[in-house]
Amino acid sequence: MSSNELADLIQNLESDPERGEIAVEIQALQSIYSEEGAISIWKPEHSSSSSRLPKDTIRLDVRTALSPLHKDVDFRVLVSLPPTYPASSPPQLQILSRYIGAFQVDSVLFGAALKTYISRGRVEFTPREVAIFDGVENLREVIQRWYEERLSALDAAKSQKGDEKGHGDENPDGDLVLEDEHISSTGTSLTAIQSELPDGVQIWVSEPIVDRKSTFIGRACQITHPSQVPLILSYLMEDKSTAKAAHPVINAWRCEVNGTMHQDNDDDGETAAGARLAHLLQILDLKDVLVVVTRYFGGIHLHGDRFRHINSVARAALEAGGFLDEPEDHRRKGRMGAKGRGKA
Known part of the structure; x- marks a missing residue:
C-alpha cells in the first residue's frame, strides 16, 4: 500500500x-x-x-x-x-x-x-x-493476555503429557489436549464474558446453499442504531461453527437515526462481497436492517457464482424475516435461528 x-x-x-x-x-x-x-x-x-x-x-x-x-x-x-x-x-x-x-x-x-x-x-x-x-x-x-494464556496452557499440557508417560496414557495418539477455557491475568474467564443480542433483536436465517462443497448461509435482523452492529456480529462469532467459516460475517447494514441514513459494509475477506450486499439493501430500499452471510469454503473456487449465492441467501434471510413485506409484517414470517443465533 x-x-x-x-x-x-x-x-x-x-x-x-x-x-x-x-x-x-x-x-x-x-x-x-x-x-x-x-x-x-x-x-x-x-x-x-x-x-x-x-x-x-x-x-x-x-x-x-x-x-x-x-x-x-x-x-x-x-x-x-x-x-x-x-x-x-x-x-x-x-x-x-x-x-x-x-x-x-x-x-x-x-x-x-x-x-x-x-x-x-x-x-x-x-x-x-x-x-x-x-x-x-x-x-x-x-x-497479549490471550496469547500468554495459550502459552501457559501449552506448557501445562506438555507437562501433563510428560507426567502421564508410562502411566497408562489416555491419549494414545499423543495429541495435546487443551481446555477451551481462557483465564485472564485477573482471574476472569474470557469465555464467561458472553455476548448478548441487543433487546428486541431477532435473527432470521436462510436455508443454506451448497455448491461444490462450499456452503452459504444468510442472516438478517432489524437494528435501531449502528452501535448494535458490533454486538450482533460478536454474538454470531461466539457460535463455534460460524467462527470456523472461511468468511464468517460478511455483512452490510443501513440504519436511519434522527433523519440521517447511516450505512456500512464489510467483506470479511471475501473481496467485494460486502459492497454487493450493500447494493442489495439499496436497490431493495431497506433501512434499519443488518444482513450477514457466512461462507464455508469447500476448497473449490466458485468465481462469480459465489456472489450469486451470497446475494441469494441474503435475500432469502430478508424474506424469512418479512423485511420485503409491508412494514407491519416485519419479522412475522420465516424461521428464527436457535436462540436467535441462527444455526443451520
Whole structure:
C-alpha cells in the first residue's frame, strides 16, 4: 500500500472542517507506530481502487506487535471510522490476523476486538474525542493476555503429557489436549464474558446453499442504531461453527437515526462481497436492517457464482424475516435461528 495514498487521505481530511481532527490523529499514530507501513489505508485484496472521499467510512490497517517480552509476535487490526466519528460514533476494531504467534485467532478474541468500545471496563468512548490509540492499545493488552494464556496452557499440557508417560496414557495418539477455557491475568474467564443480542433483536436465517462443497448461509435482523452492529456480529462469532467459516460475517447494514441514513459494509475477506450486499439493501430500499452471510469454503473456487449465492441467501434471510413485506409484517414470517443465533 503506497504511503502516498495515506498522505492524500490526510490532505483531504485536513480540508474538511468536520474531520480535520482525524487527520491530526492519523499523523499522531504514524509517529507512535513509527515502523514503515505500520499505518496504511486498508482495502480488500485484488481491489484496484483505494480512493476515498472524506465523508466515506475510513478503514485503516494498523500493524503492531505485543509488548517487548513478545516483540516478535505481531498482529494487524482493521480500524473502521464511520462518517460520524468522532462526533457521535466510536471506531470499530477487527483483528485481521488469522494467527497470533502459533495460535489461531478464535471467536472469543475476535469478539473482544469488536467490543472494544462497548464493553464495560474496556475503552469508554466520549463523543467528539479521538479514540483510535486508546482502542488499539487496549486491544493489544487483551491479545497479549490471550496469547500468554495459550502459552501457559501449552506448557501445562506438555507437562501433563510428560507426567502421564508410562502411566497408562489416555491419549494414545499423543495429541495435546487443551481446555477451551481462557483465564485472564485477573482471574476472569474470557469465555464467561458472553455476548448478548441487543433487546428486541431477532435473527432470521436462510436455508443454506451448497455448491461444490462450499456452503452459504444468510442472516438478517432489524437494528435501531449502528452501535448494535458490533454486538450482533460478536454474538454470531461466539457460535463455534460460524467462527470456523472461511468468511464468517460478511455483512452490510443501513440504519436511519434522527433523519440521517447511516450505512456500512464489510467483506470479511471475501473481496467485494460486502459492497454487493450493500447494493442489495439499496436497490431493495431497506433501512434499519443488518444482513450477514457466512461462507464455508469447500476448497473449490466458485468465481462469480459465489456472489450469486451470497446475494441469494441474503435475500432469502430478508424474506424469512418479512423485511420485503409491508412494514407491519416485519419479522412475522420465516424461521428464527436457535436462540436467535441462527444455526443451520
